[in-house]
Amino acid sequence: MEKKYFVTSAEMKKYDKTTIEHFEVPSLVLMERAALETAEEIEKRFKKGSRVLVISGTGNNGGDGIAVGRILMQRGYEVDFVLIGEQAKCSKETRRQLDIIAKYECPMKSKIESMEYDIIIDALFGIGLSRNVEGIYKNCIETMNDICGFIVSVDIPSGINADTGEVMNAAVKADITVTFAYEKLGHILYPGCEYCGEVLCKDIGITDESFLGEEPLVYSYADRYKEQAAALMPARNRGGNKGTFGKVLVVAGSRNMSGACELCARSAYRIGAGMVKIVTPEENREIIQKNLPEALLSTYSDAEKPEAWEVFSQDLKESMKWADCIVIGPGIGKSGTAHRLFEYTVKESAKDLVIDADGLNLLAESEELQESLRTAALREGRQIIITPHVAEFARLYGCKPEEVKKDIISKTKKLADRLCGTVVCKDARTAVAHYEERCVYLNVTGNDGMATAGSGDVLAGIIAGLLAQGGKGREAALTGVFLHGRLGDLAAEKTGRYAVMAGDLTEQLKYILSDEGKRR
Structure with a gap:
């Protein structure tokens, strides 16, 4: 590239x-x-x-x-x-x-x-x-x-x-x-x-x-990709089916927090994933089925009760086997159920994993789970991508947010090395580092209109959708971050930066990739 x-x-x-x-x-x-x-x-x-x-x-x-x-x-x-x-x-x-x-x-x-x-x-x-x-x-x-x-x-x-x-x-x-x-x-x-x-x-x-x-x-991607963003996409198999293009499991949302899982799942679909399944509380069922009928759904109630968790965990285990990759964190909160979901997903699956939002806060609290991820990456080749904003990054790293801003490149690389994964540190200039790569990617697409609730959920879904289509963790993160910024730029051109909402980013995916076959 x-x-x-x-x-x-x-x-x-x-x-x-x-x-x-x-x-x-x-x-x-x-x-x-x-x-x-x-x-x-x-x-x-x-x-x-x-x-x-x-x-x-x-x-x-x-x-x-x-x-x-x-x-x-x-x-x-x-x-x-x-x-x-x-x-x-x-x-x-x-x-x-x-x-x-x-x-x-x-x-x-x-x-x-x-x-x-x-x-x-x-x-x-x-x-x-x-x-x-x-x-x-x-x-x-x-x-x-x-x-x-x-x-x-x-x-x-x-x-x-x-x-x-x-x-x-x-x-x-x-x-x-x-x-x-x-x-x-x-x-x-x-x-x-x-x-x-x-x-x-x-x-x-x-x-x-x-x-x-x-x-x-x-480094960053060359300027020409701003006008030829579709050239960064994986090739499509014209004879493929919905299974060909990957299955994404989205473990997201909590009571009164249905938007995070919807935005994440919709973005995974829009970037080309063949199938998306959402794991979320039963309270979110109706709104998800209404707003995103394409998504498969697995819901839970009272999962903090041992007998309810035992039943649901078996369903979650089957869902993880079904998936090609997993996203966990958007809107799940920090309840006892959220802790169980997160720990189970980390320990009971070897599938590639994107961790965002509340998942990062849960990870920051557990050195044991961080070690589990490191071990899975080194021994089993599990691809781990984390997508923290500056405050979440600081909790994981063990420093103050202002220290991250002053040294975003070096610290992003050090955290990637520590976790043996890919780290996407989201800021006005987002940095992406992978533990096996010396160089760090610095993103220059995007604008301040993207500083709005749900924008990170969209990015997590985009990265997961690219992973599901066979992308390597590092490349999925780089391409996802670049495209996410371009979506923000296109949305701002249409509405102005003040009016951009997270859903606008997902909608722009319909247009930015519409000429995918012509620009390869």
């Missing part, structure tokens, strides 16, 4: 160094290419004669900015250059750029002397920033934001941490960001992505060969 990489500061520096030293492409050639690409983006938007302010720091990012300003000056723009910091501390490449503009008799100023500019080129800090911005640098950033001009950040808005997206005390609010070779994590993660404006990633000659066999840690 075609990938799009998001790199850390250290990775990008490594690839830059490899290109220069191993492939012997001079650093000034890379800098000139970066400057040309940036200048051309400005030329697309502003006519000659526009006033340009270049704010450069002493690192290589500053050299990029100076080169951009020099190119624009030579093409008819009015350019002022400002260097923040001591010239003696400039990098070798930036000193070279200073020497070049000096020969063109361009004065280099040490402070911003005017607030009247059409374009501001932000080249104060690059991707190496790791500490809070203070003093003259903070003042400079605030001044850039105050100028009523179009801000172009070179590589990343100054003040944004390239690895975490964190605002380092102050940050430039760019209209566009022109970055090079690969997008950085700080362009993607919140809040950094909100400071970047439109991100334009340009080829300057640093290619995948610079990985030297070890690809970056974080």
Whole structure:
């Protein structure tokens, strides 16, 4: 599957160094290419004669900015250059750029002397920033934001941490960001992505060969799949039947909580599963049969009584044998019955398992059940996929939610390793990690309209439906998360983000997969 990489500061520096030293492409050639690409983006938007302010720091990012300003000056723009910091501390490449503009008799100023500019080129800090911005640098950033001009950040808005997206005390609010070779994590993660404006990633000659066999840690699906989402789907057997396309068992819902199991089951059907059976309390029977008559149904009453549980558990055992995969958790609560259902499902079946919502809270309370899942995964090859939001993740991991948000990639991978499964950590940017894979998937589809009750139930059903059709756990999770986000984007286009409901996501599956055969 075609990938799009998001790199850390250290990775990008490594690839830059490899290109220069191993492939012997001079650093000034890379800098000139970066400057040309940036200048051309400005030329697309502003006519000659526009006033340009270049704010450069002493690192290589500053050299990029100076080169951009020099190119624009030579093409008819009015350019002022400002260097923040001591010239003696400039990098070798930036000193070279200073020497070049000096020969063109361009004065280099040490402070911003005017607030009247059409374009501001932000080249104060690059991707190496790791500490809070203070003093003259903070003042400079605030001044850039105050100028009523179009801000172009070179590589990343100054003040944004390239690895975490964190605002380092102050940050430039760019209209566009022109970055090079690969997008950085700080362009993607919140809040950094909100400071970047439109991100334009340009080829300057640093290619995948610079990985030297070890690809970056974080990736997503290539942008083309946003318009060709159906290409991610498993192939359909034209001669198949309902059994061919898999059987999903949905253990979900509780009294007055019928919606979770309905949303989950409907999504499993919509993504292509052949048969779906719902295990839920008797109180939900009528509404499920009315709203989702396609679903098979197994209900229970008074399951906390030993004699009732003994009878029902046999039915549950048969249902688990019937299924190709199981979803447990949406809306089941934390009652005694919920505990029994969850423990029984974990211990008495080896079928692939998707755990969501209340199932995750029950799992967090039992180290014994976590160990059972680990053992089943390692000894029996049972595929375990968990889909926690940040708070559920924190309970399982043993940390605070804010710690998860600050380190979602690393922590998702560590929890996947601990549980020997696939972990889908749901947030504004969802991370997916598998214990046998080094790299972590970071999802960039979706929007804030999806922050609504039931959205996670839809995702659990989609992933289970893909598993039932023969998908591997990791691939089912990746595809499910990507498609789930696309459904949210399509729903938001139709209703606006404020009006999106979980049911809208499932409805969009009818349209996003309608051309499945044409785009394979």
